Amino acid sequence: xxxxxxxxxxxxxxxxxxxxxxxxxxxxxxxxxxxxxxxxxxxxxxxxxxxxxxxxxxxxxxxxxxxxxxxxxxxxxxxxxxxxxxxxxxxxxxxxxxxxxxxxxxxxxxxxxxxxxxxxxxxxxxxxxxxxxxxxxxxxxxxxxxxxxxxxxxxxxxxxxxxxxxxxxxxxxxxxxxxxxxxxxxxxxxxxxxx
Amino acid sequence: xxxxxxxxxxxxxxxxxxxxxxxxxxxxxxxxxxxxxxxxxxxxxxxxxxxxxxxxxxxxxxxxxxxxxxxxxxxxxxxxxxxxxxxxxxxxxxxxxxxxxxxxxxxxxxxxxxxxxxxxxxxxxxxxxxxxxxxxxxxxxxxxxxxxxxxxxxxxxxxxxxxxxxxxxxxxxxxxxxxxxxxxxxxxxxxxxxx
Numbered sequence: 202x203x204x205x206x207x208x209x210x211x212x213x214x215x216x217x218x219x220x221x222x223x224x225x226x227x228x229x230x231x232x233x234x235x236x237x238x239x240x241x242x243x244x245x246x247x248x249x250x251x252x253x254x255x256x257x258x259x260x261x262x263x264x265x266x267x268x269x270x271x272x273x274x275x276x277x278x279x280x281x282x283x284x285x286x287x288x289x290x291x292x293x294x295x296x297x298x299x300x301x302x303x304x305x306x307x308x309x310x311x312x313x314x315x316x317x318x319x320x321x322x323x324x325x326x327x328x329x330x331x332x333x334x335x336x337x338x339x340x341x342x343x344x345x346x347x348x349x350x351x352x353x354x355x356x357x358x359x360x361x362x363x364x365x366x367x368x369x370x371x372x373x374x375x376x377x378x379x380x381x382x383x384x385x386x387x388x389x390x391x392x393x394x395x396x
Numbered sequence: 397x398x399x400x401x402x403x404x405x406x407x408x409x410x411x412x413x414x415x416x417x418x419x420x421x422x423x424x425x426x427x428x429x430x431x432x433x434x435x436x437x438x439x440x441x442x443x444x445x446x447x448x449x450x451x452x453x454x455x456x457x458x459x460x461x462x463x464x465x466x467x468x469x470x471x472x473x474x475x476x477x478x479x480x481x482x483x484x485x486x487x488x489x490x491x492x493x494x495x496x497x498x499x500x501x502x503x504x505x506x507x508x509x510x511x512x513x514x515x516x517x518x519x520x521x522x523x524x525x526x527x528x529x530x531x532x533x534x535x536x537x538x539x540x541x542x543x544x545x546x547x548x549x550x551x552x553x554x555x556x557x558x559x560x561x562x563x564x565x566x567x568x569x570x571x572x573x574x575x576x577x578x579x580x581x582x583x584x585x586x587x588x589x590x591x
Contacts, residue, residue, distance in 0.1 A: 351579055361560040365557070
C-alpha cells in the first residue's frame with residue numbers, strides 16, 4: 202500500500218467483500234447489498250462499479266485465473282528440463298492454492314453461476330493453464346524422463362490435486378503452504394513416472 | 397424399484413430434489429419451498445419430514461459419508477496385500493465420485509452450512525474414511541512395499557484426488573467412470589512409491 206493511497210480503493214474493497222461473502226454463503230446466497238455493506242459502502246454501491254453481481258464474480262474469476270496462468274508460465278519459463286519444470290510448476294501452483302485458498306474456492310466452485318459467454322472465457326484461460334502443464338508432461342514423455350499411459354488425464358489429475366488444496370487447506374492446520382507444496386512436488390513427479 | 401412401490405416415497409423425492417437444488421444454487425441459495433415444489437409437493441412439505449433445510453443437508457451428508465465409509469471398508473476387507481488394497485480402494489472411491497458426482501459435490505462443498513454439532517459428526521465419519529486409507533498406506537510402508545516421507549499427507553492427497561473428480565467429472569466428457577478409476581489406481585500406487 203503506497204503512502205499516497207492508504208485505503209484500498211472501492212473496487213478492491215468490493216472484490217474482497219465479494220470473495221468473503223461468496224466463500225461463506227455461495228454466489229446465490231449472497232446479495233449485492235451484503236457485498237456493498239461489508240465493503241463499508243451504501244447498499245447499492247456495487248452498481249457504481251459493476252453491472253451486476255455476476256459481472257463481479259466474472260471479474261474475480263477472470264483476474265484470478267489470469268494470475269494463475271501467469272504464475273505457471275513463470276514457473277516453467279526459466280527452466281528447460283521437464284522434471285525441473287513440473288516440480289516448480291506444482292510447487293508454485295500448490296503453494297498458491299494453499300495461501301489463497303478462499304479466493305481459489307470461489308473461482309473454482311462458483312463457476313456454474315456465470316453466464317455462458319463468461320464461463321466460456323474462463324474455460325479458455327483454464328485450458329491455457331492446462332496446456333502449460335500438458336506440454337511439460339508430453340515433452341517429458343517424448344524425451345523418456347516421464348512414463349504415463351495417459352498424459353492428458355495425468356495432467357488433469359495433477360491440477361486437480363492442487364485445486365483440491367483450496368478446499369481443505371486452513372492456516373490453523375498441520376502444515377505450512379511450503380510443506381504442502383514440497384510434498385506435492387514429489388507426488389506429481391511420481392504420478393508422471395519420473396525416473 | 398419394487399412392484400409394490402412404483403413411486404419413490406416422499407423423503408426420497410425430497411432428498412433427490414435437495415441434491416439437485418443445492419448443486420445448482422448452493423445451500424444458501426436454495427429455499428425449502430424450492431425443494432418441496434421440485435419434489436412435486438406443497439411448499440411447506442419439507443417440514444413434514446425434516447425440521448429444517450439444514451437437517452435435510454445433514455441427513456444427505458451423513459448417509460452419503462456412511463455409504464462411502466462402507467464402500468472403502470468393503471474395498472479392503474477381502475484383501476490383505478497393501479498394494480491390492482490401495483488399488484481397489486482408489487478404484488472404488490474414484491468410480492463412485494465420478495458416477496455420483498452431483499451428490500458428492502453437495503456433501504463435500506456445502507459442509508460449511510452445517511451446524512457445528514452436525515459438522516463434527518460428519519468430520520468423525522470423514523476421519524474414519526481417512527483412517528481406512530491411512531492404515532493401508534502405513535502398513536505398506538511398514539512392510540516395505542510403499543515408500544513415502546509423509547504417509548498422512550499422502551493419504552490426504554489420494555482422497556483429495558478422488559474428491560476433486562466430483563468437481564470436474566461430467567457424463568458427456570472424454571472418459572467413463574471406469575477409465576478414470578483405472579488410471580487413478582495407477583496414479584495412487586505411484587504416489588505411495590509402490591515397488
